[in-house]
Amino acid sequence: MTEAARSAVLEVRGLRRSYTGVAGPDLHILRGVDLTLDRGEAVAIVGASGSGKSTLLHLLGALDRPTAGTVLLDGIDIGTLGDEEAAAIRNKRLGFVFQFHHLLLDFTALENVMVPALIQGESVAGARKQASALLDEVGLGDRIGHKPGELSGGEQQRVAVARALVNRPLVILADEPTGNLDTDTSEQVQDTLFALRDRYGVALVVVTHNRQLAARAERVLRLGLGVLEDV
Ligand SMILES: Nc1ncnc2c1ncn2[C@@H]1O[C@H](COP(=O)(O)OP(=O)(O)O)[C@@H](O)[C@H]1O
Numbered sequence: 001m002t003e004a005a006r007s008a009v010l011e012v013r014g015l016r017r018s019y020t021g022v023a024g025p026d027l028h029i030l031r032g033v034d035l036t037l038d039r040g041e042a043v044a045i046v047g048a049s050g051s052g053k054s055t056l057l058h059l060l061g062a063l064d065r066p067t068a069g070t071v072l073l074d075g076i077d078i079g080t081l082g083d084e085e086a087a088a089i090r091n092k093r094l095g096f097v098f099q100f101h102h103l104l105l106d107f108t109a110l111e112n113v114m115v116p117a118l119i120q121g122e123s124v125a126g127a128r129k130q131a132s133a134l135l136d137e138v139g140l141g142d143r144i145g146h147k148p149g150e151l152s153g154g155e156q157q158r159v160a161v162a163r164a165l166v167n168r169p170l171v172i173l174a175d176e177p178t179g180n181l182d183t184d185t186s187e188q189v190q191d192t193l194f195a196l197r198d199r200y201g202v203a204l205v206v207v208t209h210n211r212q213l214a215a216r217a218e219r220v221l222r223l224g225l226g227v228l229e230d231v
């Protein structure tokens with residue numbers, strides 16, 4: 001095995017995803033996507049609305065199964081796993097940040113960040129310690145007892161980032177993480193994402209329309225006509 005292959009956390013080869021046409025021909029959304037992501041590397045994915053960016057992230061996150069091709073996460077072909085195995089890999093190896101925070105509304109910030117650690121088998125005390133340390137790191141150490149409805153949009157997203165990181169994943173997949181935020185708040189969330197990337201060496205795949213966010217990544221790729229190309 002080459003050095004490059006050993007350091008890759010994500011290896012995507014010939015990835016295709018088609019949807020069966022209901023009243024017309026099949027939709028070929030992804031037509032052969034290739035992507036190699038190294039440990040700790042940040043890649044931004046841009047592309048027109050409807051080009052398949054979310055479809056691609058769902059496949060990278062084992063939330064969907066490819067029509068053809070492979071997604072190797074740390075050498076494991078996650079496109080062929082059963083539902084339970086996929087859920088286990090998602091919880092342990094992957095972190096997700098979406099445009100809308102998807103936090104549990106009846107839980108505090110602390111509890112929201114603890115949940116993936118508890119699912120992973122961490123003790124309540126251990127999960128609390130890790131979650132509280134991460135919330136400190138994202139600048140919300142004084143808000144841990146607040147529920148999502150008591151936090152601003154940017155604060156909610158920073159809780160979501162802390163939650164994505166609590167199990168020390170290999171990759172964080174972020175789909176328009178600042179799409180719902182104003183400029184200043186967006187910058188804070190970007191700072192948080194990249195500071196944690198630098199500290200923990202987690203790789204980042206960020207789908208974004210935000211040029212400033214895309215420019216922070218080591219590589220910017222454009223999804224168009226079903227394939228990824230360098231920008
Ligand atoms: N479950 C589905 N069934 C049929 N078509 C879908 C489905 N999900 C997404 N699509 C289509 O796939 C295309 C890409 O969608 P999406 O990945 O959400 O694009 P993006 O995130 O780049 O805006 C769109 O044309 C969308 O309508």
Ligand SMILES: [Mg+2]
Pocket residue numbers: 053054055175
């Ligand atoms: Mg999308």
